[in-house]
Amino acid sequence: MSPARALALRTLADARVRTGSFGALFFGIGYAVTAGYVKTNPTLADRIQFARAFANNMVFRLFYGTPHNLDTVGGYASWRGGGVLALFAAYFGAAAAVRALRGEEESGRFEVVAAGAITRRSAVAARLAAVGATVAALWLAALLGFAAGGLGGSGSAYLALAVVTAAAVYAAIGALTSQLAPSRRTALELAGLVIGVDLVIRIVADTTGTLWLHWLTPLGWIEELRPFADPRPAVLVLPAALIAVLLSAATRIERRRDVGSAVFAAHDSRERPRVRLLSSPSALLVRFEWISLAVWATAIAGYGIVVGTVSKSAASGLSASLKEQIAKLGESRILTPSGFIGLTFLFFILAISLYCCGQLAAARNEEAESRLETLFALAQDRTRWLGGRLLVAAGGATLLALVAGAGAAAGAKIVGAQVSFVRLLEAGLNCLPACLLFLGLATLLVAAAPRHGVGAAYGLVCVAFVWDLFGALLRAPSWLLGMTPFDHVGLIPAQHFRPGAAAVMVIVAMLAAGAGGAVFRRRDLASA
Numbered sequence: 001m002s003p004a005r006a007l008a009l010r011t012l013a014d015a016r017v018r019t020g021s022f023g024a025l026f027f028g029i030g031y032a033v034t035a036g037y038v039k040t041n042p043t044l045a046d047r048i049q050f051a052r053a054f055a056n057n058m059v060f061r062l063f064y065g066t067p068h069n070l071d072t073v074g075g076y077a078s079w080r081g082g083g084v085l086a087l088f089a090a091y092f093g094a095a096a097a098v099r100a101l102r103g104e105e106e107s108g109r110f111e112v113v114a115a116g117a118i119t120r121r122s123a124v125a126a127r128l129a130a131v132g133a134t135v136a137a138l139w140l141a142a143l144l145g146f147a148a149g150g151l152g153g154s155g156s157a158y159l160a161l162a163v164v165t166a167a168a169v170y171a172a173i174g175a176l177t178s179q180l181a182p183s184r185r186t187a188l189e190l191a192g193l194v195i196g197v198d199l200v201i202r203i204v205a206d207t208t209g210t211l212w213l214h215w216l217t218p219l220g221w222i223e224e225l226r227p228f229a230d231p232r233p234a235v236l237v238l239p240a241a242l243i244a245v246l247l248s249a250a251t252r253i254e255r256r257r258d259v260g261s262a263v264f265a266a267h268d269s270r271e272r273p274r275v276r277l278l279s280s281p282s283a284l285l286v287r288f289e290w291i292s293l294a295v296w297a298t299a300i301a302g303y304g305i306v307v308g309t310v311s312k313s314a315a316s317g318l319s320a321s322l323k324e325q326i327a328k329l330g331e332s333r334i335l336t337p338s339g340f341i342g343l344t345f346l347f348f349i350l351a352i353s354l355y356c357c358g359q360l361a362a363a364r365n366e367e368a369e370s371r372l373e374t375l376f377a378l379a380q381d382r383t384r385w386l387g388g389r390l391l392v393a394a395g396g397a398t399l400l401a402l403v404a405g406a407g408a409a410a411g412a413k414i415v416g417a418q419v420s421f422v423r424l425l426e427a428g429l430n431c432l433p434a435c436l437l438f439l440g441l442a443t444l445l446v447a448a449a450p451r452h453g454v455g456a457a458y459g460l461v462c463v464a465f466v467w468d469l470f471g472a473l474l475r476a477p478s479w480l481l482g483m484t485p486f487d488h489v490g491l492i493p494a495q496h497f498r499p500g501a502a503a504v505m506v507i508v509a510m511l512a513a514g515a516g517g518a519v520f521r522r523r524d525l526a527s528a
Contacts, residue, residue: 003116003117003118003122004118004122004123004125004126005126007113007118007123007126007127007130008126008127008129008130008133009130011100011126011127011130011131012130012133012134014099014100015096015099015100015130015131015134017452017455017456018092018095018096018099018134018455019096019134019137019138021455021456021458021459022088022092022138022141022459023137023138023140023141024141025088025459025462025463025466026085026088026089026138026141026142026145026163027141027142027144027145027148028145028463028466028470029081029084029085029145029466029470030077030081030085030141030142030143030144030145030146030148030149030156030160031145031146031148031149032081032149032466032470032471033076033077033080033081033149033470034073034076034077034081034145034146034148034149034150034151035148035149035150036470037073037076037077038073038149038150044071047070047071047072048071050070050071050076051067051069051070051071051075054067054070061203061206061207062203062206062207062306062307062310063083063084064079064080064083064084065079065082065083065202065206065223066079066205066206066211066223067079068226068228068229068230069228069229072228073149073150073151074151074152074155074159074227074228074229075228075229077146077149077151077159077228078159078162078226078227078228078229081146082159082162082163082222082227083223084466084469085142085163086162086163086166086219086222087166087195087199087219088462089138089163089164089165089166089167089170090166090167090169090170090195090198090218090219091170091192091195092134092135092138092167092170093131093135093166093167093168093169093170093171093172093173093174094170094171094173094174094177094188094191094192094195095174095188096131096134096135096167096171096174097128097131097170097171097172097173097174097175097178098174098177098178098184098187098188098191099184100127100128100130100131101124101127101128101174101175101178101179101254102177102178102181102183102184102187103184104127105178105259105260106183106184106260106369107368107369108260110123110259110260111259111260114259120254120255120259121251121255124251124254128171128175128247131171132168132171135164135167135168135171136164138164138167139160139161139163139164140160142156142159142160142163142164143156143157143160144156146159146160155227155228158225158227158231158233159227159228161236162222162225162227163222165218165221165222165225165236165239166218166219166222168239168243169218169239169242169243169246170191170194170195170218172242172243172246172247172250173191173194173246174187174188174191175246175247175250176246176249176250176253177190177191177194178250179249179250179253179254179257179262179263180253180262180263180264181262181264182261182262182264184365185292185358185361185362185365189292189295193295193299196299196302197217198217198218198219198220199219200302200303200306201213201216201217201219201220202214202217202219202220202223203306205220206223207310215238218239218242221235221238221239280388281375281380281385281388282388282389282391282392285388285389285392286392289359289362289392289396292358293396293399293400296351296355296396296400297399297400297403299351300348300351300352300400300403300404300407301403301404301406301407302407303347303348303351303404303407304348304403304404304405304406304407304408304409304410304411305407305408305410305411305414306411307340307341307344307407307408307411308341308407308408308409308410308411308412308413308414308415308417308419309411309412309414309415310340310411310415311338311340311341311408311411311412311415311417311419312412312415312416312417338419338423338493338494339491339494341408341412341419341424341427341493341494342427342491342492342493342494342495343491344408345404345408345427345428345430345431345489345491345492346465346468346469346486346489346491348400348401348404348428348431349431349434349435349465349486349489350461350465351400352397352400352401352404352431352432352435353434353435353438353439353461354458354461355393355396355397355400356393356397356435356436356438356439356442357438357439357442357454357457357458357461359389359392359393359396359439360389360393360439360442360443360446360453360454360457361454361457363386363389363446364446364450364453364454367450367525367526368450368526370525372385372525373525376525382517382520382521383517383520383521386443386516386517386520387517390439390443390513393439394436394439397431397432397435397436397439398429398432401428401429401430401431401432401435402425402428402429403428404427404428404431405424405425405426405427405428405429406424406425406428408424408427408428409421409424409425412424419493420493423492423493424493426492426493426497427491427492427493430489430490430492430497430502431489433489433501433502433503433505433506433509434485434486434488434489434505436505436506436509437485437505437506437508437509437512438457438460438461438464438485439509439513440508440509440510440511440512440513440516441457441460441508441509441512442454442457442460443512443513443516443517444512444513444515444516444519445457445460445516446516447515447516447517447519447520447523448516448519450523450526451526464484464485464486465484465486467481467483467484467486468481468484468486468487471484485505488501488504488505489501
């Protein structure tokens, strides 16, 4: 076996858990949106009524984009399923490329590989080929999901291709940020920032009717591919050209820099050392994390403002048929500005929970790179170190929750929506029980299965959210819908706080975190 092929297979094996998890997610969403639409709208008359109700509603465009041919199964699947899957695909592509490129350099393994019987160009090409194979696996999972739900084979293939185009584009973006940033986490955050800007432009285009903005971003290109609605396969030229440019730039930079270095690597030019926040591992973590937290807070505040500004139009001008269709979708909670804002806080719970998982991923990274061996050889207790990490993560989550409430309040104030500022801060804090639950479960997963726990934690959050979002479409029984924590969150300000459910989630979070701490204290440290 050639070294390049062996390296590609090794990279594929390294990504098997992440690829399998996302593949299952894509299959499940593809099946749920298609089969659910058939169940809720079995006749042509039902589908025509559905299309008339939703075709021109700007509120739903905030979440799913501009609809086309909603009176068909394919049109609905590409609208509601394609919009959500494109975001997951974008993150998957960026994470896969950053893990395969910058992650290997950061761990020091790439130096060993590059010193062997393979050139750096061949090694990078092998890893990129492996990333391409994982994107292809994602395409196959989406195709099978749409087909199993009732779409035709060729239509499912084109819709799945449109969705995973986002994965391919952001894999190329991740390859470029891996050359620009000095660490895996920073590279992924840069790619995430691009995803955020892309999403904001897409939202502005869809909610304001300025659809020409679609031609400026990858997520817009995906909408313009229009599966099941006058398909435009020629649009694929745009992402293909961008991928070629980005990969060319990434490989050119990679060949000209030293292994382990980066374009934006930090340079120590200060005469006096900065000793602030060096008193403990937890304080050092705050010093390292404040920039990342600021980026998260800015993104969440921006999205909160967008949510607040469109809240007033959520209930205005809704016809009886539209209200009926909203009830069919299980979204009757959005018929008032307060209800709409309360529902959107489920997305803030998702975002803050992913932030918590990111904190555990950073902790796991310290273990994988063998930095904890030196730390724990000193007078540093394992439980205290882990507890400090969890306290910092919980503090960051609290700040993000308050920022979400303040952002939504600012947006509502701009348009004159009568929603209490205090109640929206309550709505933000109401995110914390579910977020802390996922933080505790992630702690247990990472402690019990260090090499796969981070991926499992991210997967748990995503599956729970998707089930809450799409479970009602499948007419699942209430007890099954209640398996996700998102289903037990009181949608403040339209609903009351649910103290019983919140208390249960916090207690389970504490028990899971305690169990994770006990396992971590007793097990051996595990490298990458």
